[in-house]
Amino acid sequence: MPVQMPLANLTLPPVALHDAAAVSALWSFPDLDTGTLCHHAKILGEAGERFVDSILLRFGMLPLALPEHSSADRLVLHPCAVLKLQVKTATAQRGGGWHFNISKGYNHSPGGVGPYAASDFDLLALVVLPENVVRFSRDRRSSQRIMRSEIAGLRADPRASLEEAMLALGLAAPAPPDNGLAALEGPALIP
Template identity: 45%
Template sequence: MQPFLPGLTMPPRPTETRDARVALARYPDITTEDLCRYAKFLGASAELLVDSLFMRFGERVFPMPEHERCDRALILPDRAPIRIQVKTRHSVTACGDYVFNLRQRSERGATGRGPYDSCDFDILAMVVLSEGVVRFTADWHLRQIIHASEIPELRRHPRRSLDAALARLGHTDAIPGNWIDDLDLAA
């Protein structure tokens, strides 16, 4: 076996990542136990999907430190920072919708530290990881829903909800090609 760097051999893969590889190979058809066990892996995956979208949009986005109340900072052309919170859902309701209940996670368990405050972030990025789609919103509700019927449109026009959220915040000047849609799209 050829070492990656002269004199450097890769350490054996930690047990947790070996186990994650087996469990997550079946995602989204995994057990609730595995979903909880690998929540950090899936959360990071959702953040990377959001990063990928921002890169494809030509936007400047930066990860925030773990202790911050938001996950990303989007820097607009006028240098204004927009705080982005990324949330993901893995399970659907009986009618195929994805429901996001905005609670902060906790290192001590899945119950979280309670709901977010409206001053914690500017835009929510809701990720349906199994569908590979993101919906952005600046509308403040502790319970948000992505309806199954929205997913094809989110795939076809992935930037539209971001532009609507920016317009809702009054940043129409940051929208490429000018904003001409109705603000009801951001709801």
């Protein structure tokens, strides 16, 4: 039986594709204890990044994943620019909201934890994974939060914060195509 040889620079995901223990542990998400959330933080962070990808793709923007130790998580192709996007994911609520530490690195790593440089990213995406919402921002404060009272608005208009963040960068939101539909009056008839 032929076997595919390993491809150069191709790495497997950080967890096994069929890790029964992870599936069992995460099946009750978001109703998990802190220890389980911490143990599976990497995969939950990946879920947050892919959720952001989904939002961007829905609005016609192409997100490209960057290697794990890059200063940003994604490059986003905007019609006028290539943007560096940093994604932060929160999984547990405390004090009426979800808290985000905007720092790079992690405890017990050789480089430790530190602030991002101004050139590390252009946009920030804060994901509240249990609520399936994201807020895009240019804000670089090291500690940020999304309050429970903001969730309904983020869910109702997932594009609003993206447009606001792009305007803060000096980029206009991509214009909808002029396909002649605006000239139609009344309901469109489909033969």
